[in-house]
Amino acid sequence: MSEYNKPLPPPTVESEPFWDGCKRHELVVPRCDACLNHWFPPTATCPKCWSTDWTWTGVSGKGKIYSFGVYHRAYHKGFADELPYALVVVELDEGPRLTTNVVGCKPDELSCDMPVEVVFDDVTEDRTLYKFKPVNDS
Amino acid sequence: MSTNLSGKYAIVGVGQSPLGKVPELGPIGLFAVAAKNAIEDAGLKKEDVDGLITRGPDDVYCHHQRVGEALGLNVTFSTSTANGGASQTMAVAMACMAIEAGVCNTVVVGYGRDTWSRTHRNAEAKQAVASSPRTYSEFGSEFGRFGAPVNYAVSARRHMERFGTTKAQLGAIAVAFRNHARKNPHAFMKKPLTLDEYLGARLIVDPLCLFDCSVFIDGAGAVVVTSAERARDLRQPPAYVRGFGFGNRLSGWYNDDNMINTGAKEAGEAAYKMAGIGPQDVDTAQIYDCFTHMVLLQLEDYGFCAKGEGGPFVGSGALEFDGVLPTNTSGGQLSEGHIEGMLQVLEGARQVRREHTPDRQVKDCNIAFVSGHGGNTVCQSALILGREAG
Numbered sequence: 001m002s003e004y005n006k007p008l009p010p011p012t013v014e015s016e017p018f019w020d021g022c023k024r025h026e027l028v029v030p031r032c033d034a035c036l037n038h039w040f041p042p043t044a045t046c047p048k049c050w051s052t053d054w055t056w057t058g059v060s061g062k063g064k065i066y067s068f069g070v071y072h073r074a075y076h077k078g079f080a081d082e083l084p085y086a087l088v089v090v091e092l093d094e095g096p097r098l099t100t101n102v103v104g105c106k107p108d109e110l111s112c113d114m115p116v117e118v119v120f121d122d123v124t125e126d127r128t129l130y131k132f133k134p135v136n137d138s
Numbered sequence: 139m140s141t142n143l144s145g146k147y148a149i150v151g152v153g154q155s156p157l158g159k160v161p162e163l164g165p166i167g168l169f170a171v172a173a174k175n176a177i178e179d180a181g182l183k184k185e186d187v188d189g190l191i192t193r194g195p196d197d198v199y200c201h202h203q204r205v206g207e208a209l210g211l212n213v214t215f216s217t218s219t220a221n222g223g224a225s226q227t228m229a230v231a232m233a234c235m236a237i238e239a240g241v242c243n244t245v246v247v248g249y250g251r252d253t254w255s256r257t258h259r260n261a262e263a264k265q266a267v268a269s270s271p272r273t274y275s276e277f278g279s280e281f282g283r284f285g286a287p288v289n290y291a292v293s294a295r296r297h298m299e300r301f302g303t304t305k306a307q308l309g310a311i312a313v314a315f316r317n318h319a320r321k322n323p324h325a326f327m328k329k330p331l332t333l334d335e336y337l338g339a340r341l342i343v344d345p346l347c348l349f350d351c352s353v354f355i356d357g358a359g360a361v362v363v364t365s366a367e368r369a370r371d372l373r374q375p376p377a378y379v380r381g382f383g384f385g386n387r388l389s390g391w392y393n394d395d396n397m398i399n400t401g402a403k404e405a406g407e408a409a410y411k412m413a414g415i416g417p418q419d420v421d422t423a424q425i426y427d428c429f430t431h432m433v434l435l436q437l438e439d440y441g442f443c444a445k446g447e448g449g450p451f452v453g454s455g456a457l458e459f460d461g462v463l464p465t466n467t468s469g470g471q472l473s474e475g476h477i478e479g480m481l482q483v484l485e486g487a488r489q490v491r492r493e494h495t496p497d498r499q500v501k502d503c504n505i506a507f508v509s510g511h512g513g514n515t516v517c518q519s520a521l522i523l524g525r526e527a528g
Contacts, residue, residue: 007279015276041277047389067299067397069291070344075271075284084344087283089292089392097392101281107344112299129280 004124006078014042017056022128025120029096031057040096061118062135063092070107086110090132104133144412145527147234148369148376151180151362152484157324157475160356161255165194169250170208172358176246180362181373187362189215189236189245191229193478195252205248215242221386222512223426223478225249226359227519230483231382233363243364249480250358257354287351287429289515291343293397294431298345300398303434303449305345309336311430312349312472314457319469321498326355327473350430355475359484366527377487380415380505381522383408391515401518402439402509409520410441414528415505417441422489422500423463424482426511427470433457436509437465440520464500479510483521490525 011019018041021028031038032046033053045052068088074080086107091097102116116132123129153175155168163171169192177187190213192202201218215236219225226249233245252259257267271284278284297303313333319325331349339347369376385401385408387394410416417440425440427433434448442463443451457465468474468485475481486506492499504526510519 006282007274009274009276009279012276066392067292067296069288069295069346070341071282071288072341072344076279076282079282082282084341085282087281087288087292087343099278099281099283099392112296131281 006123007076008124008127014044018042019127021056021058022120022130025128027059027061027118027130028056029059029092029094030054038092038094038096040098059092059094061092063090063116063132065089065102065110065112065114065116066091066097067112068110088132090116098130100130100132102132102134141238142412143234143238144380144414145378145524146366147237147363148366148378149230149361149483149487149523150364150369150372150374150376151176151178151182152487153177153179153360154324154481154484155250155358157357157477158326158355159254159258160252161259163252163356165198165251165358166204166208168252168356168358169194169205169248169360172248172250172360173205173209173246176248176360176362179374182244182362184209184211186244187211187246188213189233189242191217191219191232191245191247193219193225193229193249213242215245220513221510221517221519222514223428224384224510224512224517224519226478226480226483227382227508227510227521228384230361230363230379230521231519234379234382237363237365243368245363246360247363248358248360249478251477252356253354253476254356285343287343287346289391289397290429290431291346293391293435294345296398297431297435301446301449304453305337306333307449307453308345308350308430308434309333310452310455311427311433311457312336314452314455314461315427315466315470315472318459318467318498319473322468322474325469325474326353327469346429346431349472352428352471352476353473355477357475357477357481359477359480361483361487375491375525377490377506377523378525378527379521380524380528381409381411381413381520383412383520385518386513387516396516398435399445400435400439401516402436402511402520405509405518405520406440409522413522413524415522419505420463420507421503421505422467422486423465423507424467424486424509425465425470426479426482426509427466427472428476428511430472432511433465436511436518440507440509467498467500478512483508486521486523490523492525
């Protein structure tokens with residue numbers, strides 16, 4: 001097996017529980033105990049009501065594509081073989097938006113508002129990335 | 139209660155360094171040359187300057203101190219800004235506020251960097267650009283998110299799907315600014331550009347192609363700001379600061395609808411209110427153009443057309459020299475060169491000073507609207523310059 005050659009920035013103290021969730025194949029985001037707002041990326045206070053009481057909460061993993069851009073230029077050698085590839089912004093049903101990739105779909109098949117759901121990609125022994133795939137209508 | 143500063147302060151001098159490929163100068167040296175030229179243009183001396191607001195490459199710590207040292211300046215008010223491309227228009231406003239507060243009288247504002255040389259000066263620089271990015275950010279780099287274009291590509295895509303905006307309409311922006319650059323001897327890109335060439339250009343981050351992206355050059359620009367009273371005795375016709383405003387949607391480009399409805403709305407409304415005018419009174423616009431699409435968004439948010447109608451507006455030829463809103467009349471960052479909006483402050487002042495040759499001078503130009511945009515895409519600053527104080 002060839003070595004994984006894409007960047008994997010190390011988790012921070014604030015993001016570690018999120019990446020631990022990915023490793024368990026669970027998508028978790030902060031949810032405010034006071035106003036029930038979900039947000040991402042994780043921060044110490046709810047950006048909506050500034051409550052410091054919040055809980056890592058599992059979400060449905062379902063959402064839709066807010067927008068996307070298709071790279072035709074490789075800024076990193078790890079992505080050179082994948083051109084053209086799409087950087088996709090997914091809006092979860094719970095509200096937060098995540099930057100990600102969509103698998104099982106070519107860039108020219110993407111469109112805004114397309115329904116997608118989370119899949120997990122165990123890219124190394126230590127790290128699992130959240131990605132999304134199109135939801136079939138059936 | 140607020141005090142209306144409209145017309146109380148003015149840009150009295152403008153200056154720039156050599157632009158383009160200037161490998162013999164670094165960012166501080168470029169700035170120093172521009173500042174010297176601006177002070178001389180005003181008919182002032184080094185001793186008259188008691189304020190300095192600067193910006194340069196992000197990796198230069200306390201940038202204003204480096205510039206001040208190079209210029210041998212001791213001043214009462216001095217700082218560096220960090221709102222990216224929104225900094226330069228904001229710094230002109232900050233200069234007015236500082237003078238109004240009585241902390242200084244005459245302020246040099248500028249920006250300079252050696253962006254072309256950083257990637258081309260020598261073999262080491264060329265290697266740096268060829269290798270992979272040196273910094274990675276969580277929740278993005280893992281998925282191949284690098285560089286600035288993607289932020290505008292996702293916004294453009296969303297705008298296209300929601301409002302029917304087309305690539306050809308974005309192309310009209312690039313072509314108009316190139317047409318302007320062709321008349322500017324200092325512009326970096328002077329080769330003719332047709333819409334067909336634009337549409338056939340290689341893609342960077344679809345829907346953005348090569349000609350949707352601004353051009354990185356070496357260079358600096360600076361202006362001198364002082365009171366309107368003082369301005370009347372100086373060498374050049376003043377470019378009065380008639381209005382300014384800011385909008386910083388710090389909640390994030392990727393949150394809410396901030397990548398479609400930008401802080402330019404708040405920035406523009408405040409600037410128009412201060413100036414007592416509306417977008418219909420603007421004779422020329424100098425709109426921050428890191429990417430074509432950002433021009434389109436700002437034209438909508440600054441009220442030159444309705445939200446969603448930016449495509450047809452620019453597609454009509456509105457931005458051309460003989461259009462309804464001659465925009466980026468020196469070529470903009472897409473063709474003159476990217477100096478983070480500073481050259482557009484200079485061009486706005488030059489247009490209201492009416493100093494250009496007729497082929498570049500907007501006829502009877504009384505009001506120039508200048509915008510800055512940047513930071514991490516969410517900062518907007520607007521500046522309205524007038525030939526008259528009010």
